[in-house]
Amino acid sequence: MSWAAHQFEIYAVQAHLPKKMRGRVSFFGIFFGDFTPDFLAKFWVYGITINGTHYGASVPHKWHRGFPGMGFTHTLFFGFVCAALIWLWKRNRAFTVGYLLGFAAHALTDVNDSVGTMLLFPVTWLSWSVETWAYAATIDGGKYLDAASYYSSLGLVMDLFWLVVVLCSWRVLTREYWRTNVVPADARAWAWLGRWIPERGLVALYQATFFYGVCRLVSWTTWAHVVAEPVIDGVKRRGYPFDLSWTGPWWLEARTLPHVNPWIVLPVTLVLLAFVYWLAIRWWERMGAIEESTRVRRRSRTGTD
Amino acid sequence: MSTTVTIEGPDGRPLDHRGSRRLSTAEQWTWTLLAAVTYTVLSIWHKWLLNWIVGPVWLVGWVVIGPFVADQIVRRFRR
Numbered sequence: 001m002s003w004a005a006h007q008f009e010i011y012a013v014q015a016h017l018p019k020k021m022r023g024r025v026s027f028f029g030i031f032f033g034d035f036t037p038d039f040l041a042k043f044w045v046y047g048i049t050i051n052g053t054h055y056g057a058s059v060p061h062k063w064h065r066g067f068p069g070m071g072f073t074h075t076l077f078f079g080f081v082c083a084a085l086i087w088l089w090k091r092n093r094a095f096t097v098g099y100l101l102g103f104a105a106h107a108l109t110d111v112n113d114s115v116g117t118m119l120l121f122p123v124t125w126l127s128w129s130v131e132t133w134a135y136a137a138t139i140d141g142g143k144y145l146d147a148a149s150y151y152s153s154l155g156l157v158m159d160l161f162w163l164v165v166v167l168c169s170w171r172v173l174t175r176e177y178w179r180t181n182v183v184p185a186d187a188r189a190w191a192w193l194g195r196w197i198p199e200r201g202l203v204a205l206y207q208a209t210f211f212y213g214v215c216r217l218v219s220w221t222t223w224a225h226v227v228a229e230p231v232i233d234g235v236k237r238r239g240y241p242f243d244l245s246w247t248g249p250w251w252l253e254a255r256t257l258p259h260v261n262p263w264i265v266l267p268v269t270l271v272l273l274a275f276v277y278w279l280a281i282r283w284w285e286r287m288g289a290i291e292e293s294t295r296v297r298r299r300s301r302t303g304t305d
Numbered sequence: 306m307s308t309t310v311t312i313e314g315p316d317g318r319p320l321d322h323r324g325s326r327r328l329s330t331a332e333q334w335t336w337t338l339l340a341a342v343t344y345t346v347l348s349i350w351h352k353w354l355l356n357w358i359v360g361p362v363w364l365v366g367w368v369v370i371g372p373f374v375a376d377q378i379v380r381r382f383r384r
Contacts (some may be wrong), residue, residue, distance in 0.1 A: 144352075175333065197369065198325030200333060204368035205361060207337065212360035215341055219348040219355060227349060 001038075002109050003220070008162035008211025009105045010034045011111070014182070015169035018281050023098065023181040028189055028293055029098020031209065034106045036099075038084060041070035045137050046146075052223040061255040065115045067125045073112055075121040076166040076272060078260060079103035083183075091294040092184045097280050104276040108269050112158060114247055116265070118273060127259040129248045130266055132158070134254030145252070148224040148240045153248040159217050166210065173210060175203045182206060287300035328372060340356035 004088015010030045017025055026223075045064045057063030065071040071076050083100040084093070099243040110117045116129025150156070171177050183190045194202060232241070232251045233268035243249035312320045319327040319371045328336070348354040354363075 062319065175330065194322060197365070198323050199321035200325065200328045200372070201369040203333065204337065204365045208361035208364045211341060211344075212357070213365045215345045215348065215360065216355050218345045219352075222345075222349050223352070266376045 001042075001113055001137065001146070001150070002158060003145040003147070003155065004159040004213035005109055006034055006038070006193065007209045007240075008159070008166045009109060010102055011166045011172050011210055012162060012169070013105050015099050015166070015172035018277065021284060024094055024185050025101070026092075026094040026186045026189075027182045027206065028186050029095035030105075031078070031104025033083075033099035033104075036079075036103060037053055037106050040073040041065075044070070045253055046143050047139070047145045054139060056250075057137065060139060061115045061135050062257065064137065065110070065117055065127060065135075066257050067118060071118050072121055072128075074117040076104060076119065076276070077121050078105055079107060085285070091291050093253075093284070093291045096287070097284065098137075100276065100280060106194075108273055109158075109291050111269050112154070114256050116257070117258055117267065117287075119154075119265075123218065125258075127257040127269065129256070129259050129262060130267045130269075131254070131262050133245055134249065134252055136252050136255070138255075140277075143219040144228075147220040148228060148230070149249055149252045151221045151224045152240045152242050154244055154246070156217075156221060157244065159213075161215070163214070173207055176204050178206045188296070204254045223280035310365075315377045324362065326372065326376065328368075330370065332352065336368045336371045337364065381384075 007201050010027075014027055014036075041064050043094050045060045047054055047060075049055070057069075059066075062071075063069040065074055079100060083096050084295065086099055087096040090096070107117050107119070111119065111128050112130050112132040113135040114129055114131045114133070115128040115135040116131075118125055119128040120126075133153035133155040134149055136146045137143075138145060141149075151159075154222050166172065180276075191200060193205065197205065225242070228239055230237055230240055239249060241249065243251070308354070309337075312324075314320045314326065321327050340363055344354065354360075
C-alpha cells in the first residue's frame with residue numbers, strides 16, 4: 001500500500017487538470033475519490049484488539065486487495081460505478097469528475113506494492129503489481145510493521161516522488177490558488193464552512209491533507225529508523241534497516257496474490273490513466289449541458305430564479 | 306478571475322468575511338510550520354495522533370487560534 005503518496009497525489013491531480021477543467025473541478029471530489037478505497041477497505045486490514053482478542057481480516061492482504069474480499073474497492077470499475085451513482089444523484093459535474101480522477105489516482109498508485117490492485121476487475125480477478133516494494137500489512141505486525149517496512153523500502157521514495165511533484169507545482173498550495181481555483185468549483189461547500197471558520201482556517205483546511213502527508217511521512221520514517229528497536233533474525237537493532245532494492249525490504253516476506261506479468265503493468269496502468277482523463281475530457285461538455293438543463297428544470301419546478 | 310473585496314479593521318489590517326484578521330503569506334506559513342513541527346514531534350511517540358481527524362484539526366486549530374492568542378497578547382502588552 002502507499003502511505004503519504006495518497007495525500008500528495010490529490011494536489012498533483014488538482015495542479016495538473018486539463019486546461020478546460022482548471023478552476024472547475026471539485027477539490028472535495030478529488031479528495032473523497034482518493035479517500036474512498038482505503039476508507040472502505042483498510043480498517044479491517046489492521047483490525048482491532050479488545051481484551052487480547054483480535055478482530056479483523058484473517059488474511060489482511062487478500063481482504064484489502066483480493067476478491068472475494070474488499071479488493072473491488074481498489075478497482076477502476078468500482079470508481080466508475082461510484083462516480084456514476086454520484087452523477088445520477090447530484091448531477092454535479094465538478095464533484096463527479098473530481099471524484100473519478102481522485103479514485104483513479106488511488107487505484108493506479110497502489111499497483112506499486114507487491115499485492116497490487118485488480119485493474120481489470122470484473123473481467124479478471126488477477127492482481128496487477130509492479131512489485132516495487134513489499135506489501136506488509138499482517139495480523140501480528142499491524143500498522144507499525146507495515147509503516148516500518150514501507151518507510152524502509154522504495155515506498156519512501158514513492159512518497160518523496162509525489163512530494164516533489166507537488167512542490168514543483170507549489171502554487172497549488174497557496175491562498176491565491178485556493179481563492180481563484182478551488183473555491184469557485186465548490187463555492188457552496190466553502191461558503192457553508194465559512195459560516196464557522198475564518199478564511200485563514202479555510203485555507204488551512206485546504207492545505208490540511210498535504211500537511212498530514214508531510215507530517216506522517218517524517219514521523220513514521222523517524223520512528224522506524226531512530227526510535228524503534230526491532231529484533232530481526234534474532235538480532236536486536238536500533239531502527240529498521242533501509243533496503244531500497246526492488247520488492248524490498250529483505251527482512252520481511254512480501255505478500256502477493258495471483259497476478260499478471262509485472263512487466264506489462266506499468267504500460268497498462270499509464271494507458272488506463274490516459275483513458276480515464278480522455279473520458280473525463282470527452283464527457284466534460286456533455287455533462288455540463290446536462291447539469292445546466294437539470295438546474296433549469298429544478299428552477300422552473302420550484303419557481304426560483 | 307475572482308475579485309476580492311478587502312475590508313480593513315480599525316488598525317488598518319485586512320479582515321476576512323467574518324471580521325477575522327487576514328494573515329500575510331509569511332504569517333500563514335509560520336503558523337503552519339509551527340503546527341507541523343509540534344504535530345510531527347509529538348506523533349513520533351504518540352502514534353494515535355496520526356489520523357485523518359487529528360491532523361487537519363491540529364493544523365486548523367493552530368492557524369485559527371494561534372494568531373488570535375498572539376494578537377490578544379500583543380494588545381495587552383501595548384496597553
